[in-house]
Amino acid sequence: MTAFLTSLTFATPWILSALLILPAIWWLLRLMPPAPKKVRFPAIQFLLQIAGKEESRAKMPLWLLLLRLMIAALVIVALAGPSLNRTELTGTDRPIVLFIDNDWLSAGNWDIKEATLNRMAKEFYAQDRLVYIVTTAHPQNNSDYSLKAVSPDSLSAISRQVHPLSQGVDHRVFEQYYPALSRLQSPEIFWFTNGYTTTGSETALIDALEKIADLGSLTIYRDKELIGPPIIRSVSNSGGGITVEITRPANSPARPSMLLARSESGKILEKMPVVFDGITSQSTSVTFKLPNEIRNDLSRFEIQNSKSAGSVFLLDDRWKRRTIGLVTNSAEEDTPSLLEENYYLENALLPFYDIKKNTLSQLIEEDPALIAMRDTAALPAKQSSMLEKWISDGGILIRFAGPKLANARSGLLPVPLRAGNRNLDGAMSWGKPAKLGKMPENSPFSHLTVDPDITVSKQVLANPSPELSQKTWAQLADGTPLVTADDRGRGKIILFHTTAKMAWSDLAISGLFVEMLREISFLGSFSPSQSASDGLLAPLALLDGFGRPIDLASQQSLSLSYLDPQATDRGLYASGYYGSPQNRIANNVGPNIDRYEPINLTKVTATTRFYEEGKSLSLMAPLLSAALGLILIDSLIMIFLLNGSRLLIRSASTKAVIITFIASLSVFPASDSYAKDDLDRLLQATLETRLAYIVTGDTQIDEMSKAGLTGLSKQLRRRTAIEAAQPLPIKLEQNELIFFPMIYWPITADFEPVSDQAIEKINHYLKIGGTILFDTRNQLAAGVSNGNFTRTPEGMRLRSLLSRLDIQRLTQVPTDHVLTRSFYLMQSFPGRYHDGELWVENTLNAAGNDGVASIVVGSNDWAAAWAINFEGRPVAAMVPGGERQREMAFRFGINLVMYTLAGNYKADQVHIPAILERLGQ
Incomplete structure (x- = not known):
C-alpha cells in the first residue's frame, strides 16, 4: 500500500478540491419522495381510499446515499488525472537533461533502468519537452562539451540508442558540461546512476553535482538495493596454475557463484566456486590447475550468471603458458x-613456462617453443x-x-x-x-x-x-x-x-x-607492434556492457601507449580483442579499475528516486468505468424501488438498463483469461501433446503464432505418429511452461522486459528438456545489414534476453546436425523467408537432455509459413515465393518437433546406412 501511494500522482490535482462539495451533495441527496402507487378505478373507490392525514417525504436509505456519494467522488478523482509511476516534473516548459550511466556496472539492472527511462521518455514526448542526453560511459568525442537536443523520434526509441558499454564511467562529464548547463533556463536534471565509483575522486564528483544542482533541480535515480557484480581484476600465471583475482564491493551480500574457464569455442574446460571470506572481505582468488595442453586452449574466464563485462576476462597469447627446454647433461644430478646456472634459470622461468630438462638433442626432437642454453x-x-x-x-x-x-x-x-x-x-x-x-x-x-x-x-x-x-x-x-x-x-x-x-x-x-x-x-605468439598501424591496434572482437559481442563499425582503435600500466584514462576503450588474428591483445575491465566503492549520495543535495519496473499507468479510464458501473447499478436499484421486484425484469426500461450494463463491462479492462493455470487449462496441456507460443501483446503477431502452430500441428497429425492437439498461448509471467515439448517465441522490438522470476522459470524449463524456437521474423529487414539479424531492434532485444539465460554458446547448425535428419533430410531451413541462418545451442560437451539443444534461433518467420486459416488454406505469402518453400518450412517444423521429442536417436550409427542410401551415396 505504501508503494502504491508513493507512486500515485495527479495531472491536475486542483480538481480534487471538488471533493469538498461532497457534504453539499449529501444534503441534496439525503431526501427522496415516496414511491407513487397504482390504484384501480372506479373513481369513488379511489376517493374513499384517500387518507385524511398529511404524509411527509421519506428519507433516502443510507446505503443508497453512500453509493451516490461514491459515484461523485470517483468522477472527481478521475477528472484529476491520477496515474501510477508518473515522473514528477516541476514544469512544462523547462528543458530536461538526462545523464545516464551506461557502463558495464549498469548492465545487471538494465531492464528496470530501461523501463524507467522509456516511461520518462514517453512523458517528455507527450509534453513536448526539450530533452538533452549525456551518456557518461561513451567516449566523449564532443571536444567543446556542448549539449545537443534529442529529436522527438529519437526520444521515442531512446532505449534502442542507449545501451550498456564495456567502457568505464567518466563522472568528470558533470564538470565538463557545467558551462553548457549554465546556459539553460532552470533545467531539470536527472542522473541515472549505477551507484558506484571506480575511478577519480568521490569528493570531486559530489562537488560537481552540488554545482549543477544550483542551476535547477537535480533528481538521482538509483537501485533500491545496491548490489554490484563481482569483477575479475587480474589473471596471472603461477607455478601451481593460473590464479584469478576477483573483487566485489564492500558489504555486498554473499551470493554463490561459479567461475568458468572457457575455450575459444565456448566449451567449459573447468569451473570453480567463488568464495569470499566473510561479509567484509572484498577480494578472493581462485586457482585453476590445468594440464599445459588444456591451459593453452583457454580463451576467457567468466563469472556465471553475472551480466556484466566486468565479470569477463579475455585471454590472449600473453597468458598462454609455453614450454621451454632447459639444456642439461645426462651426468648431472x-x-x-x-x-649452477640452471638453478637460477629454472626459478626465473617457472612462473611463465612449463620446463622440460634434457639434453640438447633430445629437446630438439621434442620440439618445445623455446630452448634456454647456459x-x-x-x-x-x-x-x-x-x-x-x-x-x-x-x-x-x-x-x-x-x-x-x-x-x-x-x-x-x-x-x-x-x-x-x-x-x-x-x-x-x-x-x-x-x-x-x-x-x-x-x-x-x-x-x-x-x-x-x-x-x-x-x-x-x-x-x-x-x-x-x-x-x-x-x-x-x-x-x-x-x-x-x-x-x-x-x-x-x-x-x-x-x-x-x-x-x-x-x-x-x-x-x-x-x-x-x-x-x-x-x-x-604475441607482438602488438607487428599489428599496430601508426601506433594503433584495430578493433578485432569487442564486447558490450553485458559481455556480449558488438558491432565494430563505430569502435575506436587501441593506442599502444595504453598498454603501459601507468597510462591514464584506463577505461576509455571497449573490452575485447585488438590487433590482428595472428597477434591480438585483450583489453579487460578489471585491470582498468582503481577502486570499487559505492557513492555516498546522502552528501548530495538532490531528490533521490528508485528505478521502477512498472509502466506509467493512467487511472482515469478505470475510475470513470467504475463510476459508470455504479450509475447503472443505481439505475437498477431505482427501477426496483419504483416498480417492485415482480416488474423488474418485465419493464422495458429495465431491460434497456441491463443491456447497457452488460455492454458497459467492455469498458473495464478485460479479465485475464490466463491469469493462472486453472484445472481446465492444466488438463488441456497434459492430456494431449500440444505446442505452445508466447503471447507478445501484439494481436496480429499472436494470431499469426496461433495460426502457424495450428498448421504445423495439422501436418504433424497427417505425416507422423504425433497426435498434436490445438496449440495453447502462454503468458510468460503467469503460465507454466513445463507441459509443452516445444515453445514458439516471436521476438518483437517492444517486448516487455522479462522479470527474474520468469527467467528462472525459463531456465528450469530448458534444464528439464524443453526447447524454445526464437524467431525474430525480420530476415527481410536484416538483409539490409548483410543478413545479420542481430543488428536489428528485434535482434538486440533477443540478445538482451539470451544473455540472462543459463545456456551454452550458440553456433550455426552444422551440416551433420541431427536436426538435418530427424525426420526429413534437409540442409536449409526456410520459413516465410528463405535465406536466414539457423543457430542452435552448442551441446557438444553438454550433459543431460540427450544432447538436444534447448535453444533454436532464426529470423525466417516460420509461423507465417505454417499459418492456415479456418478453411485450412495458407495465410501468408512466401518470400521470394513458391509452395515448395512452404513445404520445406513444414519439413523443418516437423524435424524440429521430432528432434525435440525423440532426441538424438538419429545420431546412432545404426541409421547411417539408411541415410547414405537415401542420399544416393
Missing part, C-alpha cells in the same frame, strides 16, 4: 645447486646443424655468455663477438661494475623499468657493426650491448652477454631478469 662452448657439427634447422622452423634459442662462450667460436650467435671477456672490476680495471642503461625503443623490453641497483662486472663484447644498434635489446649505461637478438628464418637467437648466475652479474637474481624472460615468452 637432479639436486639443484646455487653454483654458457656453452662450440657445439658438435651435427648438433649445430639440428639446432639451426629447429631455429629456422620457428624455434627461439636463448643463450647465456660465460667463460666457455668467451673462448669459443660459434655460429649460433645474433652478433659476432670479440674473443675473451670484458672485466669491469678486476685488478687491472680502472672502472667499477657497470649499471644498466635505458632500454632501446626497438626492444621488447622498452616498457620495463630498469633497476638502478643491478650491476654487471663481466660480459662478452660484440664487434661493432652498422646493424648492432638494431639488434640490441638491452644495454649498459655506457651503451655496451647486454642483450642482443637476431632473426634466423622464422625463429630467433637471443644472447645475454653475461652469465645466468651471479658470477658476472647480479641480473640473474633480480625481478627485471624474470620480466625479461616473460617478454621473451611472447615472441613468436
